[in-house]
Amino acid sequence: MPVSLPNVSLACFGLSYLLAFALELARVRWPRPSLRVAGLVLGAAGLFAHTLFLIIRQPTPASAYGALLAVAWVLAIFYLYGSLHHAKQAWAVFVLPVILGLVVMAFASFSTDENHDHSLDFGTRVWGAIHGLFVLSAAVGVSVGAVASTMYLIQARRLRMKLLPLGKMKMLSLERLEGMNRRAVNLAFPLLTVGLLLGAVLLRHYHDFADNWLSVKFLGTVGLWVVFLVLTYLRYAVTLPGRRLAMLTIAAFVLMLLVLIAGHPFVKGDSA
Amino acid sequence: MNLRAIGCNFRTAPVDMREKLAFDPAKQEKAVVDLSSRFGCEVVLLSTCNRVELYVARQPGEQPFDAGLAAEFLGEIHSVPAAQVGPLLYEHADEAAVQHLARVASSLDSLVVGEGQIAGQMKQAFEFAHKLGTTGPMLNALLAHSLRVAKRVRTETGISAGHVSVSSVAVDYVRQVFDHFRDKTILVIGAGKMARLTLKHLEALQPGKILVTNRSPEKAAEVAAMCGGQAIPWNQLDDALAKADIALSTTGAGEPIMPRKRFVEKVLPYRGTRTLVVLDIAVPRDFDPAIHDGDRVCLFNIDDLARVRQQTIGERQKAVAPAEAIIAVEVKKFTEDWNRRKSGPAIQQLRTKFDRVRAEVLGPLLDKLNGKLTPADREYIEGAFRLLQNKLLHAPIAALQEASKEGESRKLVEAMQKLFNLNG
Numbered sequence: 262m263p264v265s266l267p268n269v270s271l272a273c274f275g276l277s278y279l280l281a282f283a284l285e286l287a288r289v290r291w292p293r294p295s296l297r298v299a300g301l302v303l304g305a306a307g308l309f310a311h312t313l314f315l316i317i318r319q320p321t322p323a324s325a326y327g328a329l330l331a332v333a334w335v336l337a338i339f340y341l342y343g344s345l346h347h348a349k350q351a352w353a354v355f356v357l358p359v360i361l362g363l364v365v366m367a368f369a370s371f372s373t374d375e376n377h378d379h380s381l382d383f384g385t386r387v388w389g390a391i392h393g394l395f396v397l398s399a400a401v402g403v404s405v406g407a408v409a410s411t412m413y414l415i416q417a418r419r420l421r422m423k424l425l426p427l428g429k430m431k432m433l434s435l436e437r438l439e440g441m442n443r444r445a446v447n448l449a450f451p452l453l454t455v456g457l458l459l460g461a462v463l464l465r466h467y468h469d470f471a472d473n474w475l476s477v478k479f480l481g482t483v484g485l486w487v488v489f490l491v492l493t494y495l496r497y498a499v500t501l502p503g504r505r506l507a508m509l510t511i512a513a514f515v516l517m518l519l520v521l522i523a524g525h526p527f528v529k530g531d532s533a
Numbered sequence: 534m535n536l537r538a539i540g541c542n543f544r545t546a547p548v549d550m551r552e553k554l555a556f557d558p559a560k561q562e563k564a565v566v567d568l569s570s571r572f573g574c575e576v577v578l579l580s581t582c583n584r585v586e587l588y589v590a591r592q593p594g595e596q597p598f599d600a601g602l603a604a605e606f607l608g609e610i611h612s613v614p615a616a617q618v619g620p621l622l623y624e625h626a627d628e629a630a631v632q633h634l635a636r637v638a639s640s641l642d643s644l645v646v647g648e649g650q651i652a653g654q655m656k657q658a659f660e661f662a663h664k665l666g667t668t669g670p671m672l673n674a675l676l677a678h679s680l681r682v683a684k685r686v687r688t689e690t691g692i693s694a695g696h697v698s699v700s701s702v703a704v705d706y707v708r709q710v711f712d713h714f715r716d717k718t719i720l721v722i723g724a725g726k727m728a729r730l731t732l733k734h735l736e737a738l739q740p741g742k743i744l745v746t747n748r749s750p751e752k753a754a755e756v757a758a759m760c761g762g763q764a765i766p767w768n769q770l771d772d773a774l775a776k777a778d779i780a781l782s783t784t785g786a787g788e789p790i791m792p793r794k795r796f797v798e799k800v801l802p803y804r805g806t807r808t809l810v811v812l813d814i815a816v817p818r819d820f821d822p823a824i825h826d827g828d829r830v831c832l833f834n835i836d837d838l839a840r841v842r843q844q845t846i847g848e849r850q851k852a853v854a855p856a857e858a859i860i861a862v863e864v865k866k867f868t869e870d871w872n873r874r875k876s877g878p879a880i881q882q883l884r885t886k887f888d889r890v891r892a893e894v895l896g897p898l899l900d901k902l903n904g905k906l907t908p909a910d911r912e913y914i915e916g917a918f919r920l921l922q923n924k925l926l927h928a929p930i931a932a933l934q935e936a937s938k939e940g941e942s943r944k945l946v947e948a949m950q951k952l953f954n955l956n957g
Binding site for chain 2: 293416417419420422434435440502504
């Protein structure tokens with residue numbers, strides 16, 4: 262008997278996240294429990310639809326479309342977890358725009374599974390999946406670091422301007438945000454390193470390395486790795502102030518987005 | 534409803550009179566028990582530094598407890614002439630009393646709007662009276678209602694957000710920078726009264742280490758002993774600042790003890806990337822404000838803290854109107870619910886009576902027709918009688934419910950009891 266799959270589209274969870282974001286913004290102005298509950302319900306509904314979508318459509322993470330949606334999915338889990346555990350903090354106000362941005366970018370760079378290179382052998386597929394897992398995990402780390410950095414910059418600005426310490430938008434302390442950023446980057450760096458090395462090996466063995474090493478994807482990933490190296494050096498060797506580290510983390514996030522939307526050598530016809 | 538809220542507060546009574554009229558627990562127990570037994574009423578007494586209030590509920594129709602009786606009673610308990618007490622008292626009756634309690638619990642009637650203690654004090658006063666057996670259905674329901682309203686007001690309007698004492702605002706700022714304090718060092722510069730007061734708030738954060746320095750080593754040692762800290766010589770101020778995470782400065786120095794140049798040259802290079810929070814509550818200021826950058830150094834002086842205090846008070850004032858709106862809705866709801874509750878038993882009596890009459894008429898009829906009716910016919914007849922009963926009762930019940938909403942159901946209930954012989 263054929264199993265009918267629900268007709269989940271990108272708009273389903275995109276709109277759920279958008280509404281959840283609107284409710285979270287409203288909660289900053291009117292801190293009512295009903296708004297929080299409604300926001301969480303919509304966020305959870307969005308995550309559920311997002312999960313169904315990934316299960317049913319199975320977009321390849323090697324494409325911009327699949328990669329952006331996969332990163333957005335992991336961030337959506339972070340968003341719900343953070344919102345449940347930091348009820349009084351404006352966590353969702355910062356994470357949801359990133360998720361929405363990733364979903365919109367995925368929508369804009371729409372490509373179907375048909376673009377996937379089916380000529381690859383099983384071994385390449387397995388190693389490709391491992392490579393993708395590492396790179397996407399690193400991307401999640403950078404995204405979390407970027408969210409923490411944005412919050413850090415806003416919190417630091419509030420302190421610099423000596424604004425109300427407990428204004429309507431409650432945020433984590435500078436120390437906590439700096440710690441989040443540090444942990445996210447420290448985790449993402451080795452993941453990216455392994456992912457990059459695996460990618461280079463795969464490219465060397467199964468593709469025309471000479472044709473691809475100048476691709477935006479490859480150069481961008483190497484560039485991202487260099488930014489991570491610089492970040493680590495500045496944090497531990499030069500002891501750069503938190504504000505500059507936060508700005509550099511956000512720059513790394515922007516570079517990561519470029520890398521994600523760039524065409525992948527394993528995906529034929531994916532636009533760069 | 535026969536409810537009165539009578540009392541005096543910081544607006545109506547000067548502090549010396551509030552002191553005279555205040556109750557300690559022993560006196561409060563005597564007063565509550567005495568008043569309840571003397572007037573046969575439900576009583577709760579709330580006594581705080583800013584108010585003394587009596588909440589008294591009697592049966593509907595009984596002579597209400599009024600401000601005159603309250604003045605005599607309070608005067609008698611405290612040995613103060615009733616003529617002195619009377620002019621200080623205000624009196625709120627019935628729905629206005631419900632509203633007053635909700636306003637008090639929500640801290641709209643407090644000296645500092647939004648302060649968080651009053652709801653707890655009110656709860657304690659009710660629990661105290663409850664243990665003594667002087668509360669009943671009215672006051673029990675009223676406490677639950679007032680606390681629920683207070684919670685709703687706090688949650689939905691943010692009226693209690695922020696702090697209004699300088700020391701608490703300082704701690705709020707510290708919490709914006711640091712997350713945990715067990716690994717933090719607090720440096721106290723100066724040993725005056727303000728230092729001790731603010732230090733008490735900072736101690737609640739449970740810091741890892743407290744260092745105290747002062748020009749007078751004896752005073753530094755005294756403060757250090759008080760807070761379990763370590764006194765350090767005044768000439769080691771730069772080193773101590775380099776180690777500290779939070780500096781609380783309250784000296785009486787005539788000019789800044791830490792100009793920017795000295796801080797940049799002798800402190801900052803030895804701190805790494807650690808953030809330093811400076812709470813400079815000295816006048817004149819101890820630290821040059823130019824050292825503040827909101828990243829490595831967050832400096833808040835007395836003007837900053839006072840400004841935040843004013844902003845907080847301003848924000849709380851903005852929440853007053855929405856809070857009053859919530860209270861108005863909730864008070865109306867409580868009054869209607871209470872009145873409906875009072876007419877509920879009468880409606881139930883009416884229904885029971887009609888059920889009985891219907892059964893008395895229908896029973897013999899069905900017995901007589903026994904064997905001639907199909908089950909469908911029998912069901913139809915029973916339904917018709919039920920419909921007739923409902924149609925007959927609809928108007929009186931609706932009238933009773935309407936009168937209950939207005940709080941004027943007593944006479945109507947009595948009339949119905951007579952008309953339908955409900956007590957028979």
